[in-house]
Amino acid sequence: MQILSQRAPVIKQGLVILGLAALAAPSSAQGFDPMYHLMRRMTPGFTPAEFDAAKAMGFSAYVQQQIGGYTALLDVEGGVAIQWLDVFNTPKILNDSYAGLTTMAQTNARTAEIVAALKEARVWRWLESDQAMYERMSWFWANHFNIDVGKRGELFLPWFDIAVNRRYTFGDFRDMAHACAGDDGTTLGATGLLYYLDNNSSNCPTMGDPNENYAREFMELYAIGPDNTYSEADVKKLARGFSGWTGNTTAAAPEFLMLQFDPNKHCAPSGAFLGQPISVPVGGASIATGQGMINTVLNYQLPSGDNAAASFIARKLVAAFLTDGEISNAQQQAAVDLATQDAIAAYGPNGDIEAMLEAILDQTYLTTVLTAGSTKPAYKYMPPWLFVSSLLNAVDAGVDINQVDELTTRLDGLGQRIYEFGPPTGYPEEITAWVDNQPGRWSFANDVFKPTPLPTGQTQYPRPFSVIPGVNVDVNGLYNSIGGFDRSQCGAQAAYLLTGGTVDPNGIVTSHNMDAADVSFIQTYANTTGLGSFGVKWRVLVLAAVAPSFSLY
Amino acid sequence: MKNHDNNPMLGRRRLLQSAGIAAAAMSMPTSAHAMRRLSAAPKSAKKGPAAPPHTLLYVNLRGGADGLSFIAPGADITTALRPTLKLSNPIAIDGLVKGSGYWEANTALGTLINGVGSAWNDGNLAFIPAAGLLERNRSHFVAMDWMEYGVPPLQSVQTSGLTDGFMARHLGASSILPAPTLRGLVLQQLNTTSFRQAPISLAIGNVQDFDFPGGSLMRDAVDDMHMQPGVVGPLSNASEIAFRTIDYLAPGNGVDFNAPTAAYPSGRVGTQARNAAALVLGSTPAPEVIELDLGNWDTHALQGANPGGPMFDLIKELSDALAAFYEDVKGAGKLNDVSVIVVTEFGRRIEENSSFGTDHGYGSCMLAMGGNVNGGLVYDADWDAAGVGMTGGTLSDVTNDGDVDVLTDHRDVFVECFRKRLGLPPNGEQIIYGSGYTLNDRGIFS
Numbered sequence: 001m002q003i004l005s006q007r008a009p010v011i012k013q014g015l016v017i018l019g020l021a022a023l024a025a026p027s028s029a030q031g032f033d034p035m036y037h038l039m040r041r042m043t044p045g046f047t048p049a050e051f052d053a054a055k056a057m058g059f060s061a062y063v064q065q066q067i068g069g070y071t072a073l074l075d076v077e078g079g080v081a082i083q084w085l086d087v088f089n090t091p092k093i094l095n096d097s098y099a100g101l102t103t104m105a106q107t108n109a110r111t112a113e114i115v116a117a118l119k120e121a122r123v124w125r126w127l128e129s130d131q132a133m134y135e136r137m138s139w140f141w142a143n144h145f146n147i148d149v150g151k152r153g154e155l156f157l158p159w160f161d162i163a164v165n166r167r168y169t170f171g172d173f174r175d176m177a178h179a180c181a182g183d184d185g186t187t188l189g190a191t192g193l194l195y196y197l198d199n200n201s202s203n204c205p206t207m208g209d210p211n212e213n214y215a216r217e218f219m220e221l222y223a224i225g226p227d228n229t230y231s232e233a234d235v236k237k238l239a240r241g242f243s244g245w246t247g248n249t250t251a252a253a254p255e256f257l258m259l260q261f262d263p264n265k266h267c268a269p270s271g272a273f274l275g276q277p278i279s280v281p282v283g284g285a286s287i288a289t290g291q292g293m294i295n296t297v298l299n300y301q302l303p304s305g306d307n308a309a310a311s312f313i314a315r316k317l318v319a320a321f322l323t324d325g326e327i328s329n330a331q332q333q334a335a336v337d338l339a340t341q342d343a344i345a346a347y348g349p350n351g352d353i354e355a356m357l358e359a360i361l362d363q364t365y366l367t368t369v370l371t372a373g374s375t376k377p378a379y380k381y382m383p384p385w386l387f388v389s390s391l392l393n394a395v396d397a398g399v400d401i402n403q404v405d406e407l408t409t410r411l412d413g414l415g416q417r418i419y420e421f422g423p424p425t426g427y428p429e430e431i432t433a434w435v436d437n438q439p440g441r442w443s444f445a446n447d448v449f450k451p452t453p454l455p456t457g458q459t460q461y462p463r464p465f466s467v468i469p470g471v472n473v474d475v476n477g478l479y480n481s482i483g484g485f486d487r488s489q490c491g492a493q494a495a496y497l498l499t500g501g502t503v504d505p506n507g508i509v510t511s512h513n514m515d516a517a518d519v520s521f522i523q524t525y526a527n528t529t530g531l532g533s534f535g536v537k538w539r540v541l542v543l544a545a546v547a548p549s550f551s552l553y
Numbered sequence: 554m555k556n557h558d559n560n561p562m563l564g565r566r567r568l569l570q571s572a573g574i575a576a577a578a579m580s581m582p583t584s585a586h587a588m589r590r591l592s593a594a595p596k597s598a599k600k601g602p603a604a605p606p607h608t609l610l611y612v613n614l615r616g617g618a619d620g621l622s623f624i625a626p627g628a629d630i631t632t633a634l635r636p637t638l639k640l641s642n643p644i645a646i647d648g649l650v651k652g653s654g655y656w657e658a659n660t661a662l663g664t665l666i667n668g669v670g671s672a673w674n675d676g677n678l679a680f681i682p683a684a685g686l687l688e689r690n691r692s693h694f695v696a697m698d699w700m701e702y703g704v705p706p707l708q709s710v711q712t713s714g715l716t717d718g719f720m721a722r723h724l725g726a727s728s729i730l731p732a733p734t735l736r737g738l739v740l741q742q743l744n745t746t747s748f749r750q751a752p753i754s755l756a757i758g759n760v761q762d763f764d765f766p767g768g769s770l771m772r773d774a775v776d777d778m779h780m781q782p783g784v785v786g787p788l789s790n791a792s793e794i795a796f797r798t799i800d801y802l803a804p805g806n807g808v809d810f811n812a813p814t815a816a817y818p819s820g821r822v823g824t825q826a827r828n829a830a831a832l833v834l835g836s837t838p839a840p841e842v843i844e845l846d847l848g849n850w851d852t853h854a855l856q857g858a859n860p861g862g863p864m865f866d867l868i869k870e871l872s873d874a875l876a877a878f879y880e881d882v883k884g885a886g887k888l889n890d891v892s893v894i895v896v897t898e899f900g901r902r903i904e905e906n907s908s909f910g911t912d913h914g915y916g917s918c919m920l921a922m923g924g925n926v927n928g929g930l931v932y933d934a935d936w937d938a939a940g941v942g943m944t945g946g947t948l949s950d951v952t953n954d955g956d957v958d959v960l961t962d963h964r965d966v967f968v969e970c971f972r973k974r975l976g977l978p979p980n981g982e983q984i985i986y987g988s989g990y991t992l993n994d995r996g997i998f999s
Contacts (some may be wrong), residue, residue, distance in 0.1 A: 051689075196856035198908050207907035213853040216691070216913065226692040235691070275740050376785065415742025415758055422848045423615070425694060432749050434789045436756040437742050439765040439799065442775055446767045521778045529770065539771055546775055 032254055032371050033362050035059055036500055036513040040553040041321050042066055042141075042361065043132035043387065044125075045393030050132075051500040059363045066133035067170055067357050091159045091189060092255035114154045118161070119418040120404035123411070126389040128398050132168055138321055138355070139385075142167040142419070143426025145180055145222065147196050149419045156192030156247075156420060158259070163190035173313055173351025174298055177223055181214070182247055182259035189256030191247025197424075200246040202239075204267040221424055223297050223317075224308035229272055230300075236295070239279065240269035261287035269293075274300050287486035298351070308436035310347035314356060321360050323369045323378040331372035335365045339442060379552040381431035384414035387441055391448060391545050395473050395500045403470025410468070414440045438546070445545035449538050451475055453529050479537045486512040487536065491523030515549030522547070560888040595982070601728035603980030606891055609970055610869070611720070612843060612871070614897035615852065616851030617693060618642075619911055620957060621903065622930060623860040623868060624680050625660045626651070634904045638858045638911070640880055642855055644679075648933040656680070656931045659858060661868035664876035665922075667774050672922050673984070674877045677888065679997055684919040684961035685899055691913035693844040693851070696898040700963065701746035703986050719967075720752035720842055722985045727976040733838035734801040735794065740825040740845050747844060750787075755794055760828050761803055761810050763795075771798065804982030814884075815877035818870050822847055826874035830881040832889055833913035841975055847871060850897060855907035871895070875922065888924030894968050895920035900957050900988075913955035925974055932961065932995060963992060969998045 019022050039046050042063070044362035046054070054062045094114070101107050129135045142165045147157045165190070168176040180185045181199075182191035183316075194200050199214035220226045244266030247257035250468055264287035269278050276299075280290045300308040318340050327333045343360035346352060369378040370454070382390060388411060392399070399407065411418060421427050428434075448466045466473040480491045492509035495501070502547065503514035512519070522543045526536050557950075624638060645658030658666055658680075665672050672678035688705070690696045693732055699705035703719035717725075724736050737744050737754030744756035757763050765772055778784075779792035802808055813830040817823035827846050832839040849867060858864045875893060882891050901919030918971065964986055971977035972992070982992055 107967075198910065201854045201908040203907040205907070207909070208904065209906050209912075211853050211908040211910065212904050213851075220692055220694075226695045232691060314937060379785065381788075413758075424692075426745070429785050431785075433743050435787045436744050436795070437758070438779075438788070438792055439763060440742075440796050442765050442771075446765075446771065457697060513794040517781055517783055518778065525774050525778075529774075532771065539767075539774065542767065542771065543778060544772060546778075548779065548788050552785065552788070 019510040024403075031366065033500075033510070033511075033513055034340075034367050035062070036060065037063070037366055037370055037553065038361065038363075039132075040390075041135060041366070041380075042323070043291070044127070044129075045390030046132065046499060046500075047396045048497075049396075050393075054319045055500075058351060063358060065445065066131070067241050067361075069079045076494045083184060090255040091257050092249065092529050094158060095155060108212055111154045114158065114543075115149050115419070116405060116408070118149065118154075118158050119408045119420075122418055123389070123407050124401065124404050126385065126398070127392055127397070137353075138166045138169045139216055140317075141169060141176075144316070145193065146424050146426035147192060148422045150422075151196060153192070153196065153419070156195055159188075160192035163188040168353075170354040170357070173309065173353055174295075175300055175350070176353075177218075177309070177351075178291070178294055181242075181245060182257070182288075182295075183216075183294070187245060187253045187256055189253060189258040190393055191257045191259055194245055194247050195264065198330070199242055203265050204243040204245050206265070209236075210239040210243035210267055212236065212239040212253040214245075215242050218242075218294075219297055222313065223294075224300055225312035227302070227308070229302060234274055237271070237273045238270040238290075238293055240267045241273070241293040241349075242276070243267050244285065244526070245287070245290060249486070259287075261285075295379075297521065307347060309351060310344045311340075313351065313353075314343035314347065314360075317343055317356055317360055321357065322365055324381055325369075325380050326376070328375035331371035332369045332378045335368035335372070336378075339365045354363075377552075379431075380429065381434060382551045382553060383427060383429055383434050384411055384416040384437075384441070385418065388414070388444060388552055389443065391498070391550075392473070395448070395478060397448075397466075398472035400470035400472070404471045406471065410444060414444070433520055442542070442546050443553070448473055449475055449478070449547070451538065475538075475541075478541060479534070482537045482540060487526045488523075490526035490536065490540045491521075491544075492520040493518045494522055494540045498544050498550060514544065514547060518544075518547035518549045564682045565934075574951050591685045601981075603728040604974065604976030604982060605693065605890075606729055606731065606733070606976045607841065607892070607976075608829075608833050608839045609842045609975060610826075610891065610893040611842055611844045612875075612893065612895040613745070613747075613846045614850045614871075614895065615693075615697070615846055615848045615903055616897070617696075617899045617913055618850040618897040618917055619683075619821070619852060619856065619858070619901040620897075620916065621900070622659060622684060622856070623662065623920075624656050624682060626656060627825040627899075634907065637909045638856055638864075638905050642857045646931060648931040649928070651931070651933050656933070659865065659868055660860070661865045662872045663868075665872045665879070670880075670883075673929055677879070677922055677926050679921045679926050679928040679930055679932055681932045681966060681995075681997065683916040683958050684966065685897070685916045685959045685986060687958075687962050689956075689957055691800075691899065691915075693898060693913075693974075697989065698746060699851070700898055701812055702750075717750035718745070718986050720747040720748055720844070721754070722970050723753065723967075723975070723977060723981075724752050724841065726978065726981040726984045727841075727971065727974050728846065729841050731838055733840055735798050735840045736842070738832070738840040738843045740828065740843060743842060745846065748842075751850055752796055753797075753882050754842075755791065755798055757798070759981050760832070764799055765795075779895040792948060797934065801837065801869050808832060808835040812885075813835065813877075813881040815880040816873075816874040817877040820870065822870050822874045823877070826878045829879075830878050832886050833882055833887060852901070852908070852910050853912060854910040856905070856910040875920075890924075892923035892925060892974055893921065894966055894970060895922075896963055896966075903955050914958040915958065919961070919963060921966060921970075923998075927996055927999055932997060934995070961995065962993065965995060967994045968992045973998045 038059060039051060039054055057065060093271045098107060098110055100108055103369050125135050142161060145164060147153050147160060149157050164176060164179050176186050179190055180190050180193050194214060197214040197217055198211045202211040204210040212235055219230060243260045246260050246262060248260045251256050266285040268280050268285055268289060273293055274296050276481050281288050302308050302311060318336060322339050337359045341358040346355035346359040367537040408418060416427060418460060423478060447467050452467050466475055478497060481497060482490055492512060495514035496509040501511035502510045504510050522540055525543060526540050529536055602738055639658055641842045642660055644660060645654035646656045646658050647653050665678055686700050687694055688699060695706055696952050701718050702715060704715055720737060735753060735755060737751045739748055739756035741756055742758035747914050748754050776792060776796050779789050799884040800806060808831055810831045811826045812834045817827045829843045852864055856864045882888055896919050897917050899913060899915055901911035901914040982990060
């Protein structure tokens with residue numbers, strides 16, 4: 001592991017300087033299980049069995065397995081894509097799926113079907129995929145290159161999600177930055193962003209100046225961030241460099257919307273761009289001008305000397321996978337700063353995403369942001385999708401593949417309409433953005449553990465559980481795991497069931513990963529409520545699911 | 554079954570209510586941050602007398618709306634600059650200085666402008682052209698942060714220590730009596746930076762369906778679990794406020810969602826405007842500020858300002874929703890209890906681009922509406938003072954990146970409303986925007 005050997009001296013120096021040495025040993029944090037918190041960052045939730053397996057593997061080995069050992073879900077290059085709907089297999093098939101539809105109603109229904117399938121495919125994988133971090137990370141990219149399917153995205157987003165977000169998940173950012181305009185030298189033709197951000201309609205010089213949308217967002221949102229070290233003139237020059245870039249089918253690749261260059265819609269830039277001379281090939285208008293400018297962006301140095309793209313992507317990854325929570329002491333800040341520095345160093349010449357993630361997902365850093373000092377842990381807060389998938393995975397829920405729409409509808413109601421978010425920044429994760437809609441989470445948890453009525457004629461267990469159609473939660477088994485008629489173990493058992501831990505041979509919970517105050521509250525509730533056994537178990541499970549320490553991670 | 558009222562674990566909220574101090578508690582900011590800010594406020598900015606109930610509908614057009622598609626100085630806009638965006642068959646309206654018919658309004662605004670009893674003809678609607686964020690920044694997200702934090706975005710966190718939104722600081726420094734149950738409301742699931750850390754405020758996607766069906770036992774248990782010592786502030790605050798709000802919005806408690814009877818446009822904008830009207834028409838005080846965000850104003854391509862075009866449809870939907878809101882509020886005799894401010898993070902370039910759209914610019918157009926608005930006018934005094942209101946000289950001689958200038962600081966419009974209608978004490982604006990800000994009172998609100 002080259003990057004580990006590179007960053008070791010940096011960590012050691014930082015720990016000594018900033019007094020973090022004691023935290024290098026994770027066992028110093030009483031009751032803190034770094035593996036549990038690592039999995040909360042790397043997975044869309046996990047079953048008890050997955051947690052046990054990961055613990056047996058160990059922290060670093062699990063990181064390696066999830067990041068370095070992944071295998072592509074499917075052979076994208078060969079055109080075999082997500083086996084959800086056949087129309088996802090290639091852009092052309094997707095487009096052709098509209099063939100023969102003669103009315104607007106038919107077309108709209110087809111679009112709705114594609115959008116629904118796209119959403120369901122994502123949710124399904126959060127619940128069923130063995131490659132947890134792959135699903136988590138590809139969703140990170142789906143937000144980074146956010147496309148609202150409502151802007152005709154049904155025609156290009158399914159393929160973009162495969163050919164960019166899923167293809168380069170752990171690859172090189174330099175490839176990804178080219179690929180998001182279909183410029184990665186493959187036959188995948190992921191030109192969706194050129195449509196989404198209007199570059200395809202730019203018609204310069206015939207109709208005026210080039211459209212600046214893609215150029216501006218490429219720098220600000222995708223590559224180097226809104227740091228104001230570049231100028232409006234730079235934006236305009238890049239827009240000229242991208243003028244004439246569109247996507248269309250070709251004779252050689254009739255099924256893909258390949259990146260095309262129309263010299264008649266191109267206005268060549270001139271002078272300097274980001275302080276570097278613009279290279280315009282002999283002969284004038286050429287796609288090579290824009291390609292060279294992408295590389296200029298990716299090579300751009302900040303005044304600090306850091307590569308701008310490395311700094312931008314590193315900070316986003318640290319926020320997503322280490323913490324975006326409120327920093328309340330110097331040790332937490334030091335861990336965040338060191339993780340960022342390590343990730344910048346790991347970026348390398350081409351943006352090695354795998355190495356950056358390995359640098360950030362470090363046991364010392366994670367332990368520090370969550371345990372250092374006497375002040376608050378720098379928690380993250382689960383956005384709705386992560387709450388739903390974490391809860392369902394924790395109870396090993398089975399989901400009927402034909403009824404995943406029940407869950408996407410629930411997520412819509414919680415404010416997270418998958419692939420339907422307008423701002424190109426993608427969904428936020430900060431607690432202040434999401435915390436107001438707790439009643440929606442409480443209701444979801446209530447329904448997950450709420451038993452359905454007994455079928456007609458049936459008077460005792462077993463019976464179907466959970467009132468959410470298509471969600472098969474073994475509530476009967478969960479109820480049986482809690483307390484029996486001895487309520488003294490209710491709190492710990494509910495915490496154990498949802499957050500992992502250990503039990504002794506007698507089934508007594510010896511450790512769990514829920515906050516002690518939450519567990520104490522649940523236990524006191526169980527001890528004092530006047531409800532019968534059946535009612536208290538339902539409510540104890542709901543309380544565990546909505547406990548602050550379940551949504552904070 | 555044991556009566557949960559006897560459960561010693563439960564009932565902090567009920568204790569407050571039974572002790573008769575709930576109303577007092579509701580009027581106070583609950584976040585520690587807000588408390589700190591109040592205690593740190595300069596002496597001259599102490600809370601003044603509480604204002605009577607009033608609601609500001611704060612409409613934020615996300616994406617950078619093209620102000621010249623709302624109203625334009627028609628004589629100066631040349632087809633050379635806007636061949637597909639020149640307003641067709643516009644409505645002639647008056648400027649404060651430029652006088653009769655100088656300004657041309659998009660016909661999409663007809664429901665607000667035309668006819669007896671419209672907001673414009675009642676003198677309750679004003680347009681403020683060349684308005685916006687003073688600092689030129691063409692990034693959506695930097696400009697929005699700048700407006701919503703009320704200070705430069707990097708400064709907000711790293712230098713000043715300010716992490717709350719401008720509406721949060723306004724609510725923290727002002728007071729209304731009787732205090733509403735919910736002081737701030739964002740009509741969507743995601744909270745906005747404007748209301749970040751705001752006291753007694755929530756973001757709710759559907760106020761008609763904001764509930765927790767777990768029953769009173771579960772409700773009290775969930776409530777009390779979140780009120781335990783040590784629970785992080787945002788979770789604890791939001792939980793407490795959520796339960797109060799569930800009560801406030803419950804049928805029979807003063808809000809009748811069938812009360813608005815005007816014709817709202819179908820879709821989210823109309824629905825949320827109707828919901829806002831229902832809150833205002835309720836028998837209990839409505840939130841002091843209600844934010845309604847509208848997206849899709851980032852019109853880089855095929856902008857279409859005239860009938861059949863996307864921008865026309867956006868403006869018409871906004872106009873129809875605000876006109877219906879106005880009709881309902883007016884019908885209930887509550888025009889003087891309501892103000893509306895429409896704002897966007899920046900305007901767009903004067904000259905259209907080769908995609909028949911417009912790229913990111915600078916100044917845009919703001920709207921103010923309500924019984925206390927000195928309306929029926931375009932506030933073009935500064936426009937006139939600056940010559941023509943466009944950076945660089947004339948509309949057809951555009952330099953300096955071809956933008957509409959910013960001649961009215963958006964903060965002035967908000968602070969006028971805060972000071973005159975929403976209980977912000979004298980100098981309270983410096984709590985919101987810092988000591989370097991001074992109100993330029995244009996007399997838009999009375």
